[in-house]
Amino acid sequence: MDRLHITGGVSLEGEIRIAGAKNSALPVLAASLLTQEPLKVCNLPHLFDITTMLELLGCMGVQRIVDEKMNVQVDSSTIENLNAPYELVRTMRASILVLGPLLTRYGRAEVALPGGCAIGSRPVNQHIAALRTMGASIEVENGYIRAHADGKLKGKHIFMDLVTVTGTENVMMAATLAEGQTIIENAAREPEVIDLATCLNKMGADITGHGSDTIVVNGVDELHGCDFAVMPDRIETGTYLIAAAATRGRVKVKDTQPHTLDSVLSKLEQAGAVLRVGADWIELDMRGRRPRAVSLRTAPYPAFPTDMQAQFTALNAVAAGIGSITETVFENRFMHVHEMNRMGANIRVEGNTVMVEGVERLNGAPVMATDLRASASLIIAGLVSENETTVDRIYHIDRGYECIEEKLQSLGARISRIPVR
Numbered sequence: 001m002d003r004l005h006i007t008g009g010v011s012l013e014g015e016i017r018i019a020g021a022k023n024s025a026l027p028v029l030a031a032s033l034l035t036q037e038p039l040k041v042c043n044l045p046h047l048f049d050i051t052t053m054l055e056l057l058g059c060m061g062v063q064r065i066v067d068e069k070m071n072v073q074v075d076s077s078t079i080e081n082l083n084a085p086y087e088l089v090r091t092m093r094a095s096i097l098v099l100g101p102l103l104t105r106y107g108r109a110e111v112a113l114p115g116g117c118a119i120g121s122r123p124v125n126q127h128i129a130a131l132r133t134m135g136a137s138i139e140v141e142n143g144y145i146r147a148h149a150d151g152k153l154k155g156k157h158i159f160m161d162l163v164t165v166t167g168t169e170n171v172m173m174a175a176t177l178a179e180g181q182t183i184i185e186n187a188a189r190e191p192e193v194i195d196l197a198t199c200l201n202k203m204g205a206d207i208t209g210h211g212s213d214t215i216v217v218n219g220v221d222e223l224h225g226c227d228f229a230v231m232p233d234r235i236e237t238g239t240y241l242i243a244a245a246a247t248r249g250r251v252k253v254k255d256t257q258p259h260t261l262d263s264v265l266s267k268l269e270q271a272g273a274v275l276r277v278g279a280d281w282i283e284l285d286m287r288g289r290r291p292r293a294v295s296l297r298t299a300p301y302p303a304f305p306t307d308m309q310a311q312f313t314a315l316n317a318v319a320a321g322i323g324s325i326t327e328t329v330f331e332n333r334f335m336h337v338h339e340m341n342r343m344g345a346n347i348r349v350e351g352n353t354v355m356v357e358g359v360e361r362l363n364g365a366p367v368m369a370t371d372l373r374a375s376a377s378l379i380i381a382g383l384v385s386e387n388e389t390t391v392d393r394i395y396h397i398d399r400g401y402e403c404i405e406e407k408l409q410s411l412g413a414r415i416s417r418i419p420v421r
Ligand code: EPU
Pocket: 023, 026, 094, 120, 121, 122, 123, 124, 125, 126, 127, 128, 162, 163, 164, 165, 166, 167, 306, 307, 329, 330, 331, 372, 373, 400
């Protein structure tokens, strides 16, 4: 298990390019199961989670061809089995995204039930309930979701009890080949849901309303292949901007979509950042100043994203003043706090809120990453620390940030990977 070694104290300066969005690429790859024809997916980020999804498709017999530009052509005409085994699902919960496509296209699927994880219990009851409403018989036994449908799934009016991103995506994919019209109420409005709907429509689906909380899908007989480039990663974008703000630096992120980051950019401005925004770039300049503490509350899009909460906690840890951060999406997403306190931060957990009283500087320490975004926040904490920090268990970061140490090095950070055998 590799570690990252960081010598803090450098203000980040420079430009980087943002990769394709992990949370868009994963459902788009799963959508390849909806057609006999090859789907070519471009702008895929080089991440462990993407490799895991490709491995999952591969173990079903789906062919994957990677070209010299790292675009992947996925061809499910060779599919041999309809199972997502536990070994892969436990390493990546997003494997659940194959359930809707397999069920609607083949009338059968067997997917290991994802367990809880470091950020919460994360049940998939909404996915299952909606697919049952559409006529599927689903049993959960021996740790597996076993689903089948007699004939086509039926389009229905579905009310999601809560806003779920992958739940909305699973049901939307299932509805593309269902009989009649499906209306998904209380749908997730995340940009990644819009990206998936755009890809499905390019494949011949009939989806409207994506981006609102009511998505309407008229079932079609079949989908076909296409070329699709996934959107830029808004969470990667935000993470580098927060790192720049925390280190009092100046960074330009390119090949991104600024409109997907409104809530985050507004918090960065409150923290004292000077922002310039173009069609596909954002420049943040702290002009060497210490950030001001900000308060925020996570909630589904377009509100502030839970995936950026830990990084803002790191920013507040060295900001002037006291900021409160309330997490409303996951029940256990404060694991980074205890590690930051070991680095000299002054953070108190009160239920689902953390109160962060900024200190002038953190002190480097050996710390341990517990999940993907917590890892990113500990790296930011390391960058603003005096002396040395090592971040252990960085396989979490490789799941979701492409070449993070190279990108940070190009911004001047003193960071390196230490292979540990
Ligand atoms: N929930 C249920 N039942 C369900 C589904 C969800 O109770 O059937 C609950 C969850 O436990 C959670 C809340 O609803 O408390 C929202 O969960 P959601 O289903 O929206 O999360 P997800 O689809 O599993 C995606 C992202 C996450 C991101 C969340 C929230 C992907 C592959 N993952 O997860 O990304 O945090 O939406 O925006 O799209 C990450 O990239 O680090 C990450 C965790």
